[in-house]
Structures are given as C-alpha cells and as structure tokens.
Amino acid sequence: MLDGFEILTTSGIVLWRRHYTPISSNLIDSLVRDVFIEEKQKPGGGENGAPSYKKDRYTLRWTSAKDVGLVFVAVYQSLLHLSWIESLLTAVKGLFTKAYGQELKTPHTLKVNTAQWDPTFDALVNRLDTGSTRRQSDTIDSEGPTELTPPSSSAGDDADEPPPVPAPLFRKPAIPTKRDDVVGDSTSTDATPIPTPDTSRPATPGHAASHLLTAKGGPGKASRRSRKAQTFNASAPVSSGDESSAGRNLKGGAKTAAKGKRRWDVDGMAIEGDDDGVLDYSASATPGPENAERELDVADVNTSQMGSRTGKGQFVLKDLDDEVDAILASSSKPQQQSNATDDSTGSGLLASASSRLTSLFRNVVGGKTLTKADLQLPLQQMQTHLLSKNVAPEAATRLCQAVETDLLDQKTANYTSIESTIRDSMTKALTRMLTPTSSLDLLREVTSVTSGQGALARPYVISIVGVNGVGKSTNLSKIAFFLLQNHFRVLVVAGDTFRSGAVEQLRVHVRNLSALSQREGVGKVELFEKGYGKDAATVARDAVAFATNKGTQAPGGSGQMLYDVVLIDTAGRRHNDSRLMSSLTKFGQLANPDKVFMVGEALVGTDSVAQARNFAKEFVDTKGKLRNNGVGMDGFIISKCDTVGDMVGTLVSMVHATGIPVVFLGVGQHYGDLRGLNVGWAVDKLMK
Amino acid sequence: MKKLEDWLTWALSPSISAILVTLIFSLTLPILIHTYLYKRAVAKELPTFLLLGPSGAGKTSLLTLLANGTPSPTHTSQAPQTAICQLPSTTRSSEDKYRSENDTSSRSQPSIQLLDTPGHGKLRHHAISSLTFPTALKGLLFVVDSAVLSSAAGLTETAEFLYDVLLLLQKRHTQGKTSKTPLAIPVLLVANKQDVFTSLPAGLVKSKLEEELGKVRQTRSKGLLDSGIGMDDDGEADEESSWLGEYGANGFKFAQMREHGVDLEVVGTSTSGEGEGEGEGRGHECWSWIGANV
Numbered sequence: 001m002l003d004g005f006e007i008l009t010t011s012g013i014v015l016w017r018r019h020y021t022p023i024s025s026n027l028i029d030s031l032v033r034d035v036f037i038e039e040k041q042k043p044g045g046g047e048n049g050a051p052s053y054k055k056d057r058y059t060l061r062w063t064s065a066k067d068v069g070l071v072f073v074a075v076y077q078s079l080l081h082l083s084w085i086e087s088l089l090t091a092v093k094g095l096f097t098k099a100y101g102q103e104l105k106t107p108h109t110l111k112v113n114t115a116q117w118d119p120t121f122d123a124l125v126n127r128l129d130t131g132s133t134r135r136q137s138d139t140i141d142s143e144g145p146t147e148l149t150p151p152s153s154s155a156g157d158d159a160d161e162p163p164p165v166p167a168p169l170f171r172k173p174a175i176p177t178k179r180d181d182v183v184g185d186s187t188s189t190d191a192t193p194i195p196t197p198d199t200s201r202p203a204t205p206g207h208a209a210s211h212l213l214t215a216k217g218g219p220g221k222a223s224r225r226s227r228k229a230q231t232f233n234a235s236a237p238v239s240s241g242d243e244s245s246a247g248r249n250l251k252g253g254a255k256t257a258a259k260g261k262r263r264w265d266v267d268g269m270a271i272e273g274d275d276d277g278v279l280d281y282s283a284s285a286t287p288g289p290e291n292a293e294r295e296l297d298v299a300d301v302n303t304s305q306m307g308s309r310t311g312k313g314q315f316v317l318k319d320l321d322d323e324v325d326a327i328l329a330s331s332s333k334p335q336q337q338s339n340a341t342d343d344s345t346g347s348g349l350l351a352s353a354s355s356r357l358t359s360l361f362r363n364v365v366g367g368k369t370l371t372k373a374d375l376q377l378p379l380q381q382m383q384t385h386l387l388s389k390n391v392a393p394e395a396a397t398r399l400c401q402a403v404e405t406d407l408l409d410q411k412t413a414n415y416t417s418i419e420s421t422i423r424d425s426m427t428k429a430l431t432r433m434l435t436p437t438s439s440l441d442l443l444r445e446v447t448s449v450t451s452g453q454g455a456l457a458r459p460y461v462i463s464i465v466g467v468n469g470v471g472k473s474t475n476l477s478k479i480a481f482f483l484l485q486n487h488f489r490v491l492v493v494a495g496d497t498f499r500s501g502a503v504e505q506l507r508v509h510v511r512n513l514s515a516l517s518q519r520e521g522v523g524k525v526e527l528f529e530k531g532y533g534k535d536a537a538t539v540a541r542d543a544v545a546f547a548t549n550k551g552t553q554a555p556g557g558s559g560q561m562l563y564d565v566v567l568i569d570t571a572g573r574r575h576n577d578s579r580l581m582s583s584l585t586k587f588g589q590l591a592n593p594d595k596v597f598m599v600g601e602a603l604v605g606t607d608s609v610a611q612a613r614n615f616a617k618e619f620v621d622t623k624g625k626l627r628n629n630g631v632g633m634d635g636f637i638i639s640k641c642d643t644v645g646d647m648v649g650t651l652v653s654m655v656h657a658t659g660i661p662v663v664f665l666g667v668g669q670h671y672g673d674l675r676g677l678n679v680g681w682a683v684d685k686l687m688k
Numbered sequence: 689m690k691k692l693e694d695w696l697t698w699a700l701s702p703s704i705s706a707i708l709v710t711l712i713f714s715l716t717l718p719i720l721i722h723t724y725l726y727k728r729a730v731a732k733e734l735p736t737f738l739l740l741g742p743s744g745a746g747k748t749s750l751l752t753l754l755a756n757g758t759p760s761p762t763h764t765s766q767a768p769q770t771a772i773c774q775l776p777s778t779t780r781s782s783e784d785k786y787r788s789e790n791d792t793s794s795r796s797q798p799s800i801q802l803l804d805t806p807g808h809g810k811l812r813h814h815a816i817s818s819l820t821f822p823t824a825l826k827g828l829l830f831v832v833d834s835a836v837l838s839s840a841a842g843l844t845e846t847a848e849f850l851y852d853v854l855l856l857l858q859k860r861h862t863q864g865k866t867s868k869t870p871l872a873i874p875v876l877l878v879a880n881k882q883d884v885f886t887s888l889p890a891g892l893v894k895s896k897l898e899e900e901l902g903k904v905r906q907t908r909s910k911g912l913l914d915s916g917i918g919m920d921d922d923g924e925a926d927e928e929s930s931w932l933g934e935y936g937a938n939g940f941k942f943a944q945m946r947e948h949g950v951d952l953e954v955v956g957t958s959t960s961g962e963g964e965g966e967g968e969g970r971g972h973e974c975w976s977w978i979g980a981n982v
Binding site for chain 2: 006008009010011012013014017025028029032033036037038069107108110111431432435436437438439441442443444447448482485486664674675676677678681
C-alpha cells in the first residue's frame with residue numbers, strides 16, 4: 001500500500017502531495033540530500049529506472065523530469081514489495097508533465113493549480129494497483145477471493161460500484177472455491193467460470209449455482225476477471241510477488257496439490273475421502289454460448305453504465321486508460337535511437353560537406369541543441385584529459401556520465417562551443433564533488449570538546465591510518481606542530497608496534513617538536529609508547545586513559561586532563577590483507593577516536609579507489625554501523641602533493657570512492673608543510 | 689541609367705534642397721538608430737533580494753510566503769528559484785517615505801525579484817556567485833533557524849556560513865579595484881521558526897551569533913593556510929583583510945560591520961505560525977525591511 005506520493009520541484013517546493021498515512025517530511029529531505037545532492041547512492045541501481053532508497057523502514061522510489069525540473073517520489077513501507085510502482089511513476093510523470101509542463105516552464109512559477117490532478121491520480125492508482133494490497137475504500141473484506149485477482153482493469157468497476165450487497169453472498173462459496181485452487185488452478189479463486197481440467201464432478205447443485213450467479217453482483221467484474229483469468233491460466237500461479245497478503249494459505253494449498261489434496265470443511269476439520277461433492281460452484285459447469293452471451297451482454301450494459309452514471313470523472317478515466325497505456329508501452333519499449341541518419345541526410349559529397357560546415361558554424365556560434373552523438377567525442381577527450389591527470393578511470397567515467405546527463409538536450413549558449421560548455425559543466429561537477437558538506441574546523445572542534453563542562457571535558461582523539469609508506473608519521477607530526485602552535489597539549493601515541501624503528505622515529509619527531517615549542521613557549525608534547533609487539537588497540541586505549549587521567553593519581557584536586565589532543569599513529573597495512581584490516585575495527589572500537597584520517601599519497605594511481613573503500617568499511621562501531629553517519633572515516637589527508645605538480649587526480653578518486661572529503665594536503669617534508677584544501681585551486685589544476 | 693545619373697548629379701550639386709535633405713537625414717538617422725537600439729536593449733532590472741542561509745532554515749518556505757501570501761510545504765532545495773512579487777499595499781516603500789498619509793493619489797507598489805538559493809554545503813556556490821555577480825542586488829536576507837541555534841552544532845554551522853558571507857561583503861567593499869566603492873548591500877538576519885517552542889528570540893539570536901562569529905574569526909585567523917595561497921598574484925594575504933569587523937577588537941559585534949558598509953538588522957519571524965497583529969500578514973517584518981531598502 002502506498003503511504004504517500006509527492007511531486008516536488010528541484011527548488012524544493014511541493015507542487016502536490018497525497019499522504020495516505022502521516023509521513024514526516026524528513027524522509028524526502030534525506031532522500032534529496034543523500035541521493036541528489038551528496039550522491040551517496042550509485043545512480044542507475046534499481047529496476048526499470050525507478051531507483052529506490054531506504055530509510056527508517058520506508059522505501060522511496062522516484063523518477064525525475066529534468067526538462068521541467070520535477071521529482072516524483074512514492075513512499076511505502078519496506079516490508080511490502082509493490083511491483084506496480086514503476087509504472088505508476090512513469091505514468092504520473094508523463095501525465096503531469098503533459099498537463100502542467102507548459103505552466104512550469106515559464107519562469108518564476110511557484111505553484112500550479114492542481115485541483116484537477118487529484119481524481120486523475122486516484123484513477124491511476126486504482127488502475128495500476130494490482131489489487132492484493134490495494135486500499136479498499138469500500139467495506140469488502142478482501143481476505144479471500146478478491147486478493148488473488150489477476151492484474152486486471154477492474155478499476156472501473158470498483159470505482160463506480162462498491163457492491164456491499166453481494167459481499168455476504170460471496171462469503172459462502174469462499175471455502176469451497178478454495179478447494180478449487182487446491183485442485184490446481186492458478187490465479188483467480190472467486191466464483192468465476194474457470195473450466196478446471198479434471199472435472200470429475202457431479203453437476204453443481206442448482207440452487208448453489210443460481211444464487212451464485214446473482215451473487216456475482218458486479219457481473220461485469222466477474223466476467224472481466226474470468227476473461228483475464230483465462231488468459232493467465234497458463235502462467236505460473238500468482239506472479240505478482242506480493243509477500244504480505246494475508247490469505248496466503250492458498251499457495252500452501254497449491255503446494256500440497258502434488259501430495260494429495262487435503263480438504264477442509266466448514267469447521268476447519270480435514271475431510272478424508274473422496275474428492276467429490278460440491279466443489280465447483282462456478283457457473284461454467286454449464287459452459288456454453290448462453291454464458292458467453294450473458295457475459296457480453298453484461299459487459300455492454302456495464303460500459304454504458306460507466307459512461308452515464310458517473311459523468312466527467314469516468315470520461316477522464318476512459319481517456320486516461322488509453323493515455324496511460326501509451327505511456328507505459330512507450331517506456332517499456334527499448335529506446336531506438338535513429339541518430340545514424342542525422343548527419344547523412346543528404347546523399348553525396350556536397351550534402352555531407354555542407355552539413356559539416358553548418359555544424360561547425362553552429363558549434364562556433366552556439367545555440368545548438370546537444371545530442372548524444374555531439375557529446376560523445378568531446379566527452380571522450382575530456383575523459384582522456386582527466387585520466388592524464390591521474391584520476392581513476394572509475395571516477396572519470398562517473399564524472400563524464402554526470403556531465404552527459406546534465407547536458408543532454410540542452411542548448412549551448414551564444415558563442416560558446418561544445419568543448420567550452422563541457423568544460424564548464426565538468427568544472428561544476430568537480431567542484432560539487434570536492435566541496436565538503438561541512439568544512440572541518442579542527443581548532444574549534446578541539447576547543448569545544450576539551451572545554452566541555454567540568455566532568456565532560458575529555459581529550460580529543462585523532463588517529464591516522466593508511467597503507468605502507470604514505471607518510472602517516474610525517475603528517476601526524478605536521479598536525480602536532482599545528483596544534484602546538486595553537487597552545488594545545490599534545491600526546492603522540494606510537495600505535496605502530498610492528499615496524500622496526502617506528503617508535504624511534506616518533507621519538508625523534510617529538511623531540512624536535514618539543515624543542516620548537518619550548519623555544520616559542522607554546523604547548524607541550526609527549527610520546528606515549530609501549531614498545532614493540534603489543535596490540536595496537538590496547539596501546540591506544542591505555543593512552544587515551546592516560547591522557548584523560550580520570551581521578552587516578554590525584555594529590556590535590558581531581559584528575560585533570562593531562563593532554564588536550566591525543567594523536568595515534570598506526571601501522572601501515574595493505575588494504576587487501578583482511579587480517580590486518582580487521583584489526584582496524586577493533587582498534588576503532590577500543591580507542592574510539594573523534595576523528596579518523598586516512599593518508600593517501602598523491603602519487604598512487606588507480607589503487608586509490610580500492611584503498612579508500614577498504615579502509616572506510618572497516619570502521620564500524622559495536623552495533624555494526626559505520627561511524628560518522630555511515631561513511632566510516634572523517635577525512636583524507638593527501639600527502640606528497642608537491643611531487644605531482646598538476647596531476648592531483650587522487651583527490652577526486654578518493655572522494656568519488658567513498659564520499660569522504662579531503663581535509664588536509666601535505667605539500668612538503670617540513671613541519672609547516674600542511675595546507676587545507678581550496679576547492680577552486682584543485683579544480684583549476686585538474687582542468688588546466 | 690539616365691535617371692540615376694540625373695539623380696546623382698542633383699544630389700551632389702550645391703542646391704538648397706539637396707543640402708536640406710542631407711541635413712535632415714544626418715540629424716534624424718542617429719536618433720532613430722538610438723531609439724531602436726535602446727527600445728530593444730532596455731530590460732528594466734528589477735531590484736533583487738537574495739535569500740540565503742544554512743540548510744533547513746526555511747528559505748524556500750519564506751519565498752513562497754512572500755510571493756504567494758501563504759507558505760507551501762517544501763523540502764530541501766537542489767536548485768535556486770526566483771520569484772517576482774509586489775510589495776503588499778500595507779508596506780511603504782522607500783520612495784514613499786515622505787508621502788503624506790492623506791495623500792490619496794494612486795501609487796503603484798514596486799515589484800521586486802526574490803532569489804532563493806539552496807543552503808546545503810555542496811550547493812552554496814549558487815549563493816556565493818549570486819552575491820558577487822553584479823546585478824541589481826539590493827539586499828540580502830540571511831535566514832536562520834532559531835530553534836537549532838540552541839545546539840552547538842547548529843550554531844557552528846550557521847556562524848560559519850554567516851562569517852563567509854560577511855567576509856565576502858567586507859572584501860567586496862574594501863578591496864574594490866576602483867576608487868568608487870560599490871553600492872553597499874544591507875543584510876537582514878531573519879530568525880525564522882519563532883513559533884517553535886525551543887526557539888530563541890531575535891535579540892538572543894543576535895548576541896549568540898555575535899559571540900560565535902568572534903570565535904570563528906579567531907580560529908580562522910589561526911587556522912591552516914589554504915592550498916590556494918600563492919595562486920593569485922595579489923601579494924601576501926593581508927591578515928587585516930581577512931579579519932571580520934574591527935581589526936584587533938576583542939569581541940565581534942555586528943555594529944563593527946557598519947564601517948564596511950554592511951548594515952545588519954535582526955528580525956524574528958515565523959513562516960508557519962499564525963499571523964500576529966490585525967491587518968498585518970505574516971512576514972510583515974520582512975516586507976517592511978524590503979520596502980525600506982528597495
């Protein structure tokens with residue numbers, strides 16, 4: 001059952017909404033944020049072009065109309081599996097764009113009059129809903145018969161006549177007809193005239209048949225259903241994939257069909273014995289021309305009734321049916337692009353030469369509508385350019401894809417060529433990818449954590465991870481230097497207990513830094529080490545406890561925080577070594593750092609993507625959720641940027657792989673060579 | 689052929705009629721060209737007001753309120769949106785400042801263009817580029833969520849964005865390339881969501897933000913250098929130029945921005961609460977400020 005449906009513009013205004021149950025607006029906000037803006041979800045995932053997004057036990061499916069700037073979102077519970085949502089989305093997109101597209105294209109429109117849209121939407125839902133989880137506005141208990149209706153256009157019938165009168169009559173044959181199903185028929189189990197294959201039955205009791213015929217109060221209903229059922233007869237039972245329908249015992253019944261059909265009587269007792277008796281109350285016990293005639297008859301009456309009784313609404317529905325069919329058919333057919341004939345319309349040398357000249361002219365002058373063929377070659381060149389800047393092929397492909405979807409069917413501006421348009425669009429895409437959602441201000445965060453009120457004050461814990469030899473210890477000392485200059489007390493923890501000389505290396509760094517800081521009279525720095533061979537996680541935990549110094553040795557005054565910041569170095573490890581990577585998880589849980597930075601060197605090539613991904617997924621907390629809102633780490637430090645010159649594509653690859661922003665750049669081998677990221681500078685270098 | 693020759697002879701001869709025709713022609717032709725070009729080129733720029741602020745503050749909601757009179761439900765914006773609206777009849781515009789109350793002659797309220805930008809961190813470039821783009825930007829409405837300011841994270845995010853915006857305005861004012869300073873852009877700080885129970889009143893919003901901005905400018909000045917330093921050849925980054933407000937002052941006050949031409953006012957409003965006051969609709973505080981600055 002659909003919980004809600006909204007139509008909103010890309011600028012955030014809701015043009016129309018329908019909520020069947022209260023939905024918090026937080027859901028769609030997070031959809032927009034996570035998928036459209038931050039692009040945390042890979043696009044194109046999802047069947048038939050209606051990708052899905054899950055949050056909080058809800059699933060959201062959406063589709064967008066780029067030309068008018070609209071997004072259509074359908075919300076339903078994750079437990080359900082509604083297969084008709086894609087067709088609903090496609091149909092709504094087509095119809096809404098047709099109805100209101102012109103109005104929306106004029107600038108400065110903030111709202112449209114959607115009064116006519118409500119009945120159209122209701123009709124659409126009724127038509128496309130496959131029925132098993134359809135909300136019934138009438139009081140028929142849809143437990144038995146109606147549930148297994150095959151996807152039919154019984155919408156019209158439902159809309160005009162909720163028949164309460166036949167309902168009780170329907171109940172009676174419910175149980176016997178269940179046995180029908182057991183015998184081996186597939187989809188429809190209400191009192192429909194399905195000729196069952198093994199009709200070794202006595203004639204149906206006359207009275208039963210007669211009152212059944214009247215019980216089919218919506219006569220058109222049954223007949224249409226029967227016709228549909230006959231067409232579906234050959235197909236597998238109940239392919240609608242609805243998992244939550246209540247009356248599923250029939251499926252179970254069908255399963256036992258092979259074994260030996262169990263039958264149940266009214267009181268719920270199993271009936272042993274012969275499979276005879278009153279089974280088939282359907283009227284097709286006397287099939288024949290008069291039945292068909294009656295069906296036709298009934299159908300005729302029905303349509304005219306539909307037409308006259310409910311007036312305008314139903315007439316819309318009639319047109320709607322054709323339109324919706326057309327939309328659904330066209331969307332499901334594969335797109336055939338006949339762009340091969342575009343350029344070579346004329347035959348011969350002259351025509352092709354003149355067309356080439358005009359396209360060249362248009363290219364220079366601008367105002368050209370971009371097609372896929374136009375964009376292909378320049379995008380190829382752009383991709384090669386990015387690859388030459390050391391961007392991973394995966395990231396380059398994704399960026400070019402984004403540019404292509406952005407520019408397809410747009411017109412170029414005056415006097416701009418296609419190449420410059422693509423450059424502009426690529427610059428925008430790169431800027432968007434590299435800009436963090438919220439910029440990191442390390443000093444503020446440290447101050448706010450260390451100055452928490454009284455008992456809540458604790459040291460700020462930063463840990464550095466990365467593969468072997470990227471510059472973790474060097475960059476850690478640069479960060480320590482930066483913090484010392486700002487008058488913090490820093491504890492450096494030698495968490496690399498594996499590599500020979502790691503602890504000594506850090507000791508040298510700490511000695512230099514303390515000499516520097518003493519000379520200037522700022523800060524205090526110390527080394528915490530436990531030698532070699534110990535478990536890094538326990539070393540880290542002990543270090544944090546030491547820095548926090550909670551009330552252990554306290555001559556006079558409670559345990560004051562000894563250090564403001566704890567910097568934990570870790571051993572370098574290959575990202576494809578699962579044993580070493582799993583020890584990172586334990587490290588993350590024991591040390592519980594405020595920030596986890598991964599160091600990646602600017603020289604690495606396409607390996608950066610795999611590195612970033614593997615490291616990010618190791619940092620889960622005890623509940624199994626990735627820390628930092630599900631991304632894993634808090635930032636990248638890209639080291640050795642001075643050695644690569646212009647080829648800073650590693651920035652892009654790592655951000656593309658994980659969505660984690662780059663926070664620092666290492667631009668040298670001295671203590672002061674640490675910079676923040678300026679997105680404009682990076683994009684300039686990439687596009688040069 | 690003969691007629692042409694005759695005509696040319698007449699035209700180049702020093703007869704009175706030829707001189708008169710030439711005179712009239714040469715005087716009216718430029719005027720005609722001028723009127724033709726100016727009629728085509730003149731697209732009267734409406735005064736524009738920019739709406740910006742952190743995500744979730746209520747900018748798009750405020751836009752719909754000001755444009756339509758009632759707010760529509762909204763979600764996070766992905767793209768900027770413009771709307772053209774007219775000052776309501778209850779508001780006086782700056783042109784009518786000295787008009788007497790009893791003056792009953794009809795006056796047409798000026799129409800303005802409102803530009804709403806997305807507040808999400810990745811899409812702030814829309815707001816920043818609209819700030820620096822030299823259109824007829826008459827004022828800035830910085831919308832904040834008064835309820836989220838009581839939490840540290842929300843306060844920090846808001847303060848950082850406001851810092852960036854104010855610094856941009858200050859730099860625009862002090863570092864103009866010509867001696868003529870660009871027109872000052874007044875800023876209205878709209879403390880939105882006053883109907884929420886945990887929201888802070890407008891005065892408290894102002895003081896909290898001032899305090900936080902002081903802290904932000906402290907840490908920004910001490911922070912790491914940007915990787916883009918040395919990229920542009922403006923010389924060394926002057927420390928004074930990136931210090932918001934008064935250089936060397938202890939705390940930050942919005943009044944310090946006045947010397948850089950940034951006039952900041954704070955009002956509290958609520959887009960979804962009931963309209964207060966008789967005869968005044970919702971958002972009247974914004975309208976009165978807009979009217980004063982049009």
